[in-house]
Amino acid sequence: YGENYLHFPESKRLAAKEDARNMFYFGYDNYMKFAFPQDELNPIACCGRGPDILNPLNLNINDVLGNFSLTLIDSLDTLAIMGNSTEFKYAVDVVLNQVNFDLNSTVQVFETNIRVLGSLLSAHLIIEDDEQPFGNMRLPNYNGELLSLAHDLAVRLLPAFEHTSSGIPYPRVNLRYGIPNSTVTHTATAGAGSLLLEFGTLSRLTGDPTFENLARRAMHELWSRKNSDTGLFGVAIDVVSGKWMGKQSGVGAGLDSFLEYLLKAYVLFGEKNDLEMFDEAMQSIKDHLRRGRKHCNSGHGDPPIYVNVDLSNGMMINTWVDSLQAFFPGLLVFFNHFHLIFPHKVLNGDIEEAICCHAFYYAIWKRYDALPERYNWRLKEPDVRFYPLRPEFIESTYLLYRATKNPFYLHIGREILDSLEKHAKTECGYASLHNVLDKSQEDRMESFFLSETCKYLYLLFDFENPLHQNKGMQTVFTTEGHLLPVNRNKPWEREFDFCFDGPSLNKVSNQSRRQCEYISMERRFSLPLHRDYLQQVHEMVGG
Numbered sequence: 001y002g003e004n005y006l007h008f009p010e011s012k013r014l015a016a017k018e019d020a021r022n023m024f025y026f027g028y029d030n031y032m033k034f035a036f037p038q039d040e041l042n043p044i045a046c047c048g049r050g051p052d053i054l055n056p057l058n059l060n061i062n063d064v065l066g067n068f069s070l071t072l073i074d075s076l077d078t079l080a081i082m083g084n085s086t087e088f089k090y091a092v093d094v095v096l097n098q099v100n101f102d103l104n105s106t107v108q109v110f111e112t113n114i115r116v117l118g119s120l121l122s123a124h125l126i127i128e129d130d131e132q133p134f135g136n137m138r139l140p141n142y143n144g145e146l147l148s149l150a151h152d153l154a155v156r157l158l159p160a161f162e163h164t165s166s167g168i169p170y171p172r173v174n175l176r177y178g179i180p181n182s183t184v185t186h187t188a189t190a191g192a193g194s195l196l197l198e199f200g201t202l203s204r205l206t207g208d209p210t211f212e213n214l215a216r217r218a219m220h221e222l223w224s225r226k227n228s229d230t231g232l233f234g235v236a237i238d239v240v241s242g243k244w245m246g247k248q249s250g251v252g253a254g255l256d257s258f259l260e261y262l263l264k265a266y267v268l269f270g271e272k273n274d275l276e277m278f279d280e281a282m283q284s285i286k287d288h289l290r291r292g293r294k295h296c297n298s299g300h301g302d303p304p305i306y307v308n309v310d311l312s313n314g315m316m317i318n319t320w321v322d323s324l325q326a327f328f329p330g331l332l333v334f335f336n337h338f339h340l341i342f343p344h345k346v347l348n349g350d351i352e353e354a355i356c357c358h359a360f361y362y363a364i365w366k367r368y369d370a371l372p373e374r375y376n377w378r379l380k381e382p383d384v385r386f387y388p389l390r391p392e393f394i395e396s397t398y399l400l401y402r403a404t405k406n407p408f409y410l411h412i413g414r415e416i417l418d419s420l421e422k423h424a425k426t427e428c429g430y431a432s433l434h435n436v437l438d439k440s441q442e443d444r445m446e447s448f449f450l451s452e453t454c455k456y457l458y459l460l461f462d463f464e465n466p467l468h469q470n471k472g473m474q475t476v477f478t479t480e481g482h483l484l485p486v487n488r489n490k491p492w493e494r495e496f497d498f499c500f501d502g503p504s505l506n507k508v509s510n511q512s513r514r515q516c517e518y519i520s521m522e523r524r525f526s527l528p529l530h531r532d533y534l535q536q537v538h539e540m541v542g543g
Contacts, residue, residue, distance in 0.1 A: 043429025231284030
C-alpha cells in the first residue's frame with residue numbers, strides 16, 4: 001500500500017467529512033421529497049416504497065416496512081449527531097404528528113425493535129439530555145411524546161412473547177392483531193437475542209421492568225441451549241420446541257448482534273452476568289471457529305479467519321463468510337474503545353486480532369468496491385453477489401480508527417466514500433448493488449444506509465464531534481447505530497419485589513427468595529394470563 005497510507009492531510013479529512021455529510025443529505029432530502037410518508041426510497045424510480053400488501057410472503061420487504069415512515073424515524077439521531085437542530089426538531093414534529101402504530105402491518109420483531117423502537121428512544125433521550133452536546137435539540141412544550149410512542153410500539157410487540165413456553169419470542173407480530181395465523185416458528189438467534197438494549201432502556205425510562213425482563217428471559221433461554229460440548233449456538237431456533245434449526249454456528253448472519261448485545265448490555269446496564277456470558281461465548285468462538293496463524297502480525301501460516309462450523313463439534317461446515325460478519329473486528333475492539341468505563345480490561349490482543357479480521361474484509365472491498373453478501377474464500381469469488389449498502393465493515397473501520405488513531409483507516413473511509421459515489425449513487429439517492437461484479441443496481445435504499453452507513457462514515461472523519469471529546473460520552477451504539485446513554489438505574493427496585501436482585505432483597509428472608517425462584521419464568525415475566533384467554537374473561541362479563 002505504500003507510505004501514502006501513513007498520513008492523511010487535514011484538508012483531506014475535512015473534505016471527506018463534508019462528503020459524508022453530503023451523502024447523508026442527498027439520501028435524506030430525496031427520501032423526504034420523493035418517498036415520505038412511505039417507508040423507503042426507491043432511488044432509481046424516485047418514488048416511495050411500503051409493504052408488499054399483494055404478497056404477504058415477501059418477507060424481504062414486509063419484515064421491515066410497516067407503513068410507519070421507517071426511513072424518517074431511523075434517521076432521527078443521525079440528524080442530531082450531525083448537529084442539525086433545525087431539521088431534527090422538524091423531523092421529530094413530523095413523526096409525532098403523522099406516525100402511529102395502530103396498523104394492520106405484520107413486521108419482524110427484531111427489525112422493528114432495532115430500527116424504530118431504538119431510534120424513538122434515542123431521539124427522546126437526545127431531547128431530554130441536560131448537557132445538549134450536539135446543540136439545542138429541545139422542542140418547545142415537549143412532554144415525552146416520543147417515549148410514549150416507543151412504549152405503544154413495544155406493547156404491540158409483546159404478543160411475540162406469548163404462547164411460547166420456551167420464552168423465545170415469535171419472529172413476527174401484527175401491530176394490531178398480534179401473532180399472525182399460521183406464522184412460522186423459527187427465528188434467528190440474533191433476532192430473538194438482540195432486544196435487550198432497547199427493551200431495557202424503555203424499562204428504565206418508564207419504570208416498568210416488563211420489557212427488560214422479557215428480553216433478558218429470551219437471552220437467557222438462548223444461552224441455556226448452547227451446545228454442552230462446544231459452548232456454541234445455532235444461527236436459528238424454533239421458538240416452540242426450543243431446538244436449533246440446523247447445525248451451523250458462526251459470528252455472522254443469525255448470530256452477530258446476539259454476541260454484540262451480550263457485551264453492550266453490560267456496558268449499558270452494568271449487569272455482570274452479561275459480561276460473563278460474553279466472555280464465555282467469545283472463548284468458545286476462539287476455541288472452535290478461529291483458523292489460521294496464532295498471531296496477526298507475526299509467525300507463519302494463513303491469515304486468521306473465523307469460519308462457519310458444526311455447533312456440536314467445531315468442524316468447518318462451509319467455506320464462505322457473509323458481509324454481516326464484518327462487524328466482528330469492531331466488536332473485538334469495543335472494550336478498548338470504552339476503556340474509561342472498563343479500566344480493568346483493555347484487550348490489546350483483541351485489537352491485533354481485529355486488525356487482521358478487518359484486513360480480510362478490506363481486501364474483499366478493495367477487489368469489488370463493495371462487500372458481497374457472501375464471499376467464498378476457498379473459491380475466491382462471491383457466492384451471493386448482492387450488496388445492499390450495509391454498514392458493518394464501515395462501523396469496524398470507524399471503531400478501529402478510534403482505537404488506534406492510525407490514518408490507514410481514514411484512507412479506507414475515503415475509498416469507501418468514493419466507491420459508493422461511483423457505483424451506488426443515482427438521480428435521487430443511493431441504490432443497492434444487485435451484483436458487485438458488474439455493479440448493476442437494485443432500486444432500493446434501505447433505512448440503515450442513513451442510520452448507520454452514512455453516520456459511521458461521517459463520524460470517522462468528524463474529530464470534533466462531542467462523541468469524541470476527551471472525557472468521552474458514556475454511550476453505546478445499538479446494532480442499528482442508535483445512540484443510547486449508560487443507564488445503571490432500575491427504578492422498580494425502589495418497590496418491594498423479592499423476585500429481582502437489588503437493595504430490596506436485604507429486607508427479605510432467604511426463604512422468601514427461594515419461594516420466588518420456584519415461580520416459572522413465564523409467570524414472572526409475561527402477562528399472567530395469555531392475551532386471548534384474558535379477552536375471553538372480559539367477554540364473559542360483557543367487557
